[in-house]
Amino acid sequence: MTLFVGIDVSSKELETCFMNTDGDKLETLTVKNNLEGAAHLRDRIVALADKHAVSEIHIGLESTSVYSWHPAMYLHSDPTLQERHTKVFTMNPKLVSKFRETYPDLNKTDRLDAWVIADRLRFGRLTTTIVMQEQYVALQRLTRMRFHLIHNLTREKQYFLQNLFYKCNAFTTEVESSVFGHAILEMLSEKYSLDDIATMDVGDLADYLRDKGRNRFPDPENVARCIQKAARASYRLSKVVEDSIDLVLGTSIQAIRSIQAQLKDLDKAIEQILETIPGSLCLRSVPGIDRVYAAGILAEIGDIERFSDQAAVAKYAGLTWRKSQSGAFEAEDTKRIKSSNRFLRYYLVEAANSVKNRDEEFGEYYRKKYKEVPKHQHKRALVLTARKLVRLVDVLLRNGQLYTPRKKVTPAKD
Structure with missing residues (x-):
């Protein structure tokens, strides 16, 4: 017999229902969502398993933000439960919600949720x-925090550019160098007025850029002239508005630099953990998959043996499509499944976009899929290329091997 343990998780409590293979409810239990409560729950699971001579224990929890993580990890790693062949599942709430619909007369309570x-x-x-x-x-x-910071950095840069348009509306059209380079950010944080920049000696401005940019500008004099041209072409602000915009720009620059420093610290920590995971070398052997993509993919997949095959990985990433068929009819335009790991899908799609530019086989596959339809060519081809990448990732991680591009056989000349 298998013992099924359904746990409805909240920040304070773990509402538990124990069920046998026939669907009979054996017992219910409510404990606190803390270490003491989880230990009591563990003891009750063991007692019931021994009483009914079960051969396997399946424990299921809804994936409710951070609340389910601690009890899931505790029950998964407990040696007493491991001896009794215990499997722990954190289930997508949508999966549970859809299953609940098969019981239309069922009330909505935590105890009944545990039963479901x-x-x-x-x-x-x-x-x-x-x-x-x-x-x-x-x-x-670490990778999810990096994902969060990258999106924050993008938003902060967009906000910075909006305010830069108030101060110097011609800057981005006249100056080809990146606004977010160290030298230009230093100049903007100095709170120079447009008239100060426009009347400054070109040589002095070029020397300033050369010094702050650590001699990375190939032609600082040309950049200085472009900046002065932008300053002369831009609208002038009143003193009170200009002062407020300078303060906003300075604050935004500090935020950008703070996020960039945090990203450097995260990247160091990510690299240290990657060195302990053999699969990292396997993924990074693929042209176009760098440290960031490898870390993101490995962090979301975990041990590849958790998945039965590459199709299970693709489904987990949301890179599969529903089949719609009735009688002799089968729909060609079907929707991709939505209940999936959005982080894994993001890293696979971004990695596929990089790999297609560096690997001939993936590049040819992308171009083939691009030409198959008249609409949404890039988006469709890229997602399909990501689906192809899943198969490669699965093989490399499961076999622990490095990537070897396929060699084309050239026909022999007569």
């Missing part, structure tokens, strides 16, 4: 346990 989770476990067909080993969990925390 246990019953969904009993029906099976859950592709993988979502609990990962510690190094993957640590890597995932």
